[in-house]
Amino acid sequence: MNAKKIAGEKAADYVKDGMTVGLGTGSTVYWTILKLGERVKQGLELRGVPTSERTRQLAEQLGIPLVPLAEAEPLDLTIDGADEISDELDLIKGGGGALFREKMVALASKRLLIVADESKRVQRLGAFPLPVEVVPFAWEVTARRIERLGCHPRLRLADKGTFLTDNGNFILDCDCGLIAEPAVLNRKLKELTGVVDTGLFIGMADTVIIGASEGAKTVE
Numbered sequence: 458m459n460a461k462k463i464a465g466e467k468a469a470d471y472v473k474d475g476m477t478v479g480l481g482t483g484s485t486v487y488w489t490i491l492k493l494g495e496r497v498k499q500g501l502e503l504r505g506v507p508t509s510e511r512t513r514q515l516a517e518q519l520g521i522p523l524v525p526l527a528e529a530e531p532l533d534l535t536i537d538g539a540d541e542i543s544d545e546l547d548l549i550k551g552g553g554g555a556l557f558r559e560k561m562v563a564l565a566s567k568r569l570l571i572v573a574d575e576s577k578r579v580q581r582l583g584a585f586p587l588p589v590e591v592v593p594f595a596w597e598v599t600a601r602r603i604e605r606l607g608c609h610p611r612l613r614l615a616d617k618g619t620f621l622t623d624n625g626n627f628i629l630d631c632d633c634g635l636i637a638e639p640a641v642l643n644r645k646l647k648e649l650t651g652v653v654d655t656g657l658f659i660g661m662a663d664t665v666i667i668g669a670s671e672g673a674k675t676v677e
C-alpha cells in the first residue's frame with residue numbers, strides 16, 4: 458500500500474470533534490484531508506485553515522468548513538507534509554511552493570504533526586534544495602545576497618514562465634549543501650531584505666508519522 462496514504466490517513470486519527478486544524482499542502486496530507494472530508498460527512502465538527510489555494514479548493518470540494526487564519530488562532534493542530542526531516546525533527550518544506558502560508562499556520566498552532574514516507578528522513582538537511590520565497594522586485598539582487606551566504610539559488614519555473622506562489626512571489630530553490638547549522642542559516646536568510654521566508658522549519662514539528670507498507674511509525 459502507498460506509504461504516503463498510510464501516513465496521511467493515520468494523521469486523521471489525531472483530529473477530534475470541535476478542533477480547528479491547519480490543513481497542509483502536498484500529496485501526503487492530501488490523504489489526511491480526504492479522510493477528514495469523510496469524517497465531516499459522518500458528523501465530525503471541524504474548522505479547517507488551508508495553507509494553500511490548492512488545499513482550499515480540495516477542502517471546499519469535500520465540504521470541510523474553512524475559517525481564515527486571523528479568526529482561528531490558536532489552532533489546535535496543523536497536519537502537513539515535508540521534503541526533508543532530520544533526526545532533530547527539523548524540516549525542509551516548500552517543495553510545493555506553499556512554505557510561507559504553511560509556516561504562518563504552523564506557528565499559530567499548538568501542535569504540528571508531519572506526515573511523510575521514509576524517503577524524507579535524513580541525518581542532515583540540505584540534499585533537497587531549500588525553497589526560499591522572495592519578492593519579485595529585483596529578485597536577482599536577493600539571489601546574489603543568498604549566493605554570498607554560500608548557497609546556489611535557482612529561480613523556480615512553471616509550465617508558463619516563472620512559478621508564482623499564492624502570495625504572488627517567486628521561489629528560489631537554493632542548493633546550500635548539507636546544512637551544518639539550520640537555525641543560523643535560517644536567521645541569515647531571513648535578515649535579507651527581499652526574502653519573505655524560508656522552507657526551514659526549525660524546532661516546530663512535535664510529531665512525525667512515517668508511513669511504510671508494514672504500517673505507520675510515530676516519532677516524537
Ligand code: 5RP
Nearest residue numbers: 483484485538551552553555
Ligand atoms: C509544500 C510542502 C509539502 O508539504 C512538501 O513538499 C511535501 O509534499 P509531499 O507530501 O507531496 O511529498 O512543503 O509546500
